[in-house]
Amino acid sequence: MEKKIIIAHDLEEHLISEVKEAVPGWTVVTGKDEEKWGPHMSDAAVVAGWKNAMTPYLEQAENLKWVQSWSAGIDSHPLDEFEKHGIHLTSANGVHAFPIAETIFAMLLGWTRKIHTYTRQQQEKKWHHAGLKLELHGKKLALLGAGAIGKETAKIAKAFGMEVAGFRRSGEEEEYFDHMYKLDQLEDILPDCDYTVITLPLTRETEGLFKKQTFAAMKDGSFIVNIGRGEIIDEQAMTSALQKGKIAGAGLDVFATEPLPEDSPLWEMENVIITPHTAGSTEYYNDRVIKDILVPNLQSFIKDEKLHKNLVDYDRGY
Secondary structure: OOOEEEEOOOOOHHHHHHHHHHOOOOEEEEOOOHHHHHHHOOOOOEEEOOOHHHHHHHHHOOOOOEEEOOOOOOOOOOHHHHHHOOOEEEOOOOOOHHHHHHHHHHHHHHHHOOHHHHHHHHHOOOOOOOOOOOOOOOOEEEEEOOOHHHHHHHHHHHHOOOEEEEEOOOOOOOOOOOEEEOHHHHHHHHHHOOEEEEOOOOOOOOOOOEOHHHHHHOOOOEEEEEOOOHHHEOHHHHHHHHHOOOEEEEEEOOOOOOOOOOOOHHHHOOOEEEOOOOOOOOOOHHHHHHHHHHHHHHHHHOOOOOOOOOEOOOOOOO
């Protein structure tokens, strides 16, 4: 039987060649449009770059054994269907660590050094100090998530001399984190933290994690960044905390509804920095997915070995 892999993206030739070298004799189908991949779903063993339009093909995809997500977050994928059909799923976790950590610090520094304010003033040709006074150095950071993104963020935070309080499901210690806590300890630690950064995936445990009482527990005048998933935060509770001055500001890359609706009050708030779910964008994205994750896993797959890179645990949701 012909062995086949679908990569539902338009790739550069050198990356296609790397995949072909990893699976000699296989048919490699590439292209983001359904007319390219649709006719091959019934006999493909591997699909990289799952799209929602592929879900109706699952019932006929009898040979499909493994899906490689093109994103770190896999909450939009049909996880129950994958599990039911015995399909392994690997994420793109790690691809975004550098660009997202850079975005996080762009937001932290943009807020602390009032770059967002000065950008608005520049448009108005307004020369004003705007009360600039804050520094990142020596402050305390609550960092939720200790995966690749969280670890890179913690590493950079130490360069600023920050104290890093980490939060993860297990509470297990990790390099660059001064202290590590479990998520159920969050409201005990937040009152001492000047900045809070969310890098968590969306799971049953993290959905709605930041609610009214969580914002009430945060340090007065603190700043929050969310690059995880919008559903982790109760947006109404956060908006209220911002409007009342309980928290000073927010840097947001993800939202419960995307694109962010035009009638959202967040658009008009001067203490909010908004980016359109682009924190992970990088010139090296496809290279990292192919070279760091897909090819190493393909080499294991053709030997009937366990997929060692980013294999998703369906029970945990990541």
